[in-house]
Amino acid sequence: MPSALLAAVLAFQVPQPPSAGAIVWQAPAGCPDRRALARAIADRLGREPAPDEVALVGRVERDAAAHYHLDLRLTVGGHAQTRRLSARRCAALVDAAALLTALALDPTAAERSTDRIEPELEPAPTEPDPPPEPSPGPEPAPPVALAPEAVVDDPVAPVQSPAPAPEPAVLTADEPLAPAPPPRKRGPGALLRLSAGFEVGTVPAPTAALELVAGVLWRRARLEFHGVHLVPQTEARLPNEVRVYLLGGGARGCARLARGRFEFPLCGGAELGGLRGQGRGPGARAATGLWAAVLVSAGATWRFHRLLGLSLAAQGLVRLAAPSFDLADTPEPVNLFTSAPASLRLLLGLELRLGDPR
Secondary structure, three states: OHHHHHHHHHOOOOOOOOOOOOEEEEOOOOOOOHHHHHHHHHHHHOOOOOOOOEEEEEEEEEOOOOOEEEEEEEEEOOEEEEEEEEEOOHHHHHHHHHHHHHHHHOOOHHHHHHHHOOOEOOOOOOOOOOOOOOOOOOOOOOOOOOOOOOEEOOOOOOOEOOOOOOOOEEEEOOOOOOOOOOOOOOOOEEEEEEEEEEEEOOOOOOEEEEEEEEEEEOOOEEEEEEEEEEEEEEEEEOOEEEEEEEEEEEEEEEEEEEEOOEEEEEEEEEEEEEEEEEEEOOOOOEEEEEEEEEEEEEEEEEOOOOOEEEEEEEEEEEEEEOOEEEEOOOOOOEEEEEOOOEEEEEEEEEEEEEOOOO
16 A cells, blocks of 8 residues: 555656755745744755755745645655645645655655654555556655655545644645746835823923824834924913923934834934913913924834834923013013923834835
8 A cells, every 4th residue: 555655655756947056945934934944855865965955945825724835846856846735734745854854765664654653554456556557767756755744636535644633735746837926016104193191391490291203114214203292381470470281393304213012112213383372460461482402302112013003202302592571561571481491201102014025
């Protein structure tokens, strides 16, 4: 029965033009990468293959039913073979590709694989298959043994491993590999964030701050445009007082430093707006003056969802221009309020990202 199985599998080997000695591996996110495949080949073979010994091209796709399909082309010693494998786990396809490669390079690898794989075969048919007629030409590639999680999709009985909960894979042949599509160029993404917190230094007393941000995301940088509102606070100099609030906006550029699900943006920019003061008492009136400041910020964002993140940022502002609210109708001007030279904001926000290229 083993000879009939090997003869049936050999019948599916179709010569293809040899390619350069390399391992080319394309797989979706969550699958083992090319280095994992190279380690699996070295483990099966007992050594690392030389660069000119083998050419392997593999492309893994995932269908709507969460099954993985591998198109594999393997060239060893000028002989090529193509395979198509399917499995519920991508790791099973990596193990099968590694075993096929090891057996093509060293047929004795089948003995080492058999030590770990003890397949149970179904009874053979009553009449044995006729022996294959010899064909002229170069000696075909070494016979193919089955990975522990693979099943051959042909008239030969399936080979399964007694290991607990194996993952079935289906192997077919004579299916040409489609050329790998060129990598899709990803454009910049978009950012929208709503934050709230407190601020001290710009208006008469510590106050609540609201900030709305829209931005553009690149892989290692982002550009943000923000609008800010500071809730009014009052400064009193009896019998007068002034109630002051801020409406402003600005732009800043940020570097994106990331580790896992966390990102640590470092930003710098400028802010412009208007400080509005509403005076009360003898000689008081309302006035609006220019507010200008440079801004630096540092923070952290926890990306708890593919689209959403929770951000915490500390912003420092250095005043460039700010109005002074004075009582001008008295014998000598009396200053009611002037913003501090520097101010600080601490903001907590919810962030939405669309098409993030990171």
